[in-house]
Amino acid sequence: MAIFVARLDIVTRRAAVRLVSALACPLCGAPDEVEMSVYQQYLTVFGGLPVAPMERFGAAYCHHCHEPIPRKSDRKGLTSAFDAVAARVPRSRLLAYTGIIIFALIAVAGYSGLAVAKLQQKTC
16 A cells, blocks of 8 residues: 655745846946846645745846855845846746645545535435
């Protein structure tokens, strides 16, 4: 007899990458060379079926000095750049909630199956 166990994972996908012209690199001072990436985390089940989107976070990289920009360096500037880039990224689509939708449909089908079986028992 096989036991069915659901495996939950957290998957991170890059949602957007944009060059931020309003931010100079705090490490080398080069203007117009900072790239901001926005990442979205998803809770997945069964090795990739998305259940629900979770948090968004960002990372910055300088193309001039080829270094990732630490969060401590210019927190206010990085936060405003992240907010500007993340505002242009569309929210999670319905596809991101596939797992929840499938589980809800299974629950409704199971409940309706039990209700039909109970009605058939009453009529017999």
